Amino acid sequence: MVSEEDIKKLKKISLKLRKHIIRMTGLAKSGHPGGSLSAADIVTVLFFKVMRYRPEEPKWNDRDFFILSKGHATPLLYAALAEAGFFPKEELPHFRNLSSHLQGHPDRLMTPGVEMSTGSLGQGLSVANGVAFSRKLDKKSSRVYVLMGDGELQEGQVWEAAMTSAHYKIDNLTGIVDFNGLQIDGPVSRVKGVEPVAEKWRAFGWLVKEIDGHEFRQIIEAFNWAENNKGKPSMIVAHTLKGKGVSFMEGKVKFHGVPPTEEEMEKALKELEKKEKELEDERI
């Protein structure tokens, strides 16, 4: 059972991650805040409730693997890794600077805890399949998690990999689609529609669960569901809101790849701090 206390703890972390995302992209004056904010609650649950890992031993052989296929969501990944203890939080403000190991897109050789170098879309699910094969060969019980974007589903390789997962009955892998509905050039439905998303995955041989990607109980339950599925790969289609958590960024295409201005950064941080305070005052 998940207690109210647990949920509150996760909510607190997700607000922390959102503040990091705003600060990192605001200070770097570049980066992708929108799709980082939309997946923040999912990644919070993964890193602080679901996955087994050892920050002091990033290559621990029994760890669960997280592959960020939508590699542009680095602000979110780095915030989670820093909060989890893989590297000091003080490094986050240097995101995208020449002196920093925090590259614009994930680099597995430079940043502790980053499992795979990504950025060019569509490759993460294939990589995750490969890792899942390796776990099965070694008879490890650990799981592989891969987070994709909805725009990313336009990449043909995603569907090559989808067939691989189903054909090889890869059930030690959980896929998540961060379905926020927006991509750089506009609404996904207008650029090149990907719907029906859930039906597509089902037709490709996957078990699919659709959830509200900002409802912590639903997210936790979905990961439990996936872990209990046998003989088929599992996909969580998480309906999310781009820019979630910062009112003036929510649902705005612009904030896919445009950082907040200094003024917007201050405004966003104030709003998130206010939410933190409200959460603190909330009675369980």
Next chain:
Amino acid sequence: MKEFEYKNLRNAYGEILVELGKKYSDMVVLDADLASSTKTARFAEKFPDRFFNMGVSEQDLMSTAAGLAIGGKRPIASTFAIFATGRAWEQIRQSIAYAKTNVKIVATHGGITVGEDGATHQMLEDFAIMRVLPNMKVICPADYYEVKEVVKKAFEAEGPAYIRLSRAKFPVIFDESHKFEIGKAQILREGKELTAVGVGITVHALLLAAEELWKQGISIEVINSPSIKPLDGKTIEKSARKTGKVFTAEEHSVLGGLGSTISEYLSQNYPVKMKIYGIQDTFGRSGKAMELLSFYGLDYKGIKEAILKFLKDS
């Protein structure tokens, strides 16, 4: 003309895969619906649990191999050269070269000797597009015995590597005792007037051409340079210092392959007159492998003529 023994490079590949598979339990092999052609099927028969057929999905093939490497396995990914390097180049760039995953790509059906299937299947640009990738080694063996050595040494070395094999049977140059080292070229015949560097099937042709030229009183040095990257620039430079002229021959576009690599090295270390010989800036066409070699001037006769012309012009 004496008869030569011809041996299938792909058989050597299939045999060494099984040998390595017995020795290394962390070795895995992937293919993309061409296992019977590439001969990875030999490995699949012996080690079905460690073989993954990815179907006709080369991009998925490369990234999945990278994932297996992330999970601690030592993958070899195989398909035809055009699909391995062309279709999946960016997957190789990001998931293998940039990520520095321990993946070996062994592609068969490189070059014009693919034959009847024609231009869409004749990969003439693979050395060029693979060697520009940081962290990537590029190797192409010259005969059956060298295939075994190259695959073994590349597999045992850490990090990404691309190995190009061919569909055609190649004349045998070496024997069981042949040794190959990554980054090393080998002088196969000493000579004074010209340095001729070959890779793959042109090595044997160069040896034949050298023999014929010797009969005409011309002495040329023949070097086998299977390792295009890293290149054994030192050995080639040493020879160039002696002969003052370098001729390169490859079953690849004259743009960006072995000749380009050597010219990049020599122009910055010991500039000499060079001739880069290979397939001109053009696509191939259908025909029998050996007919095509002769059509494009890559048999020993064509190569001999090209050397004579180079010697005359320079």
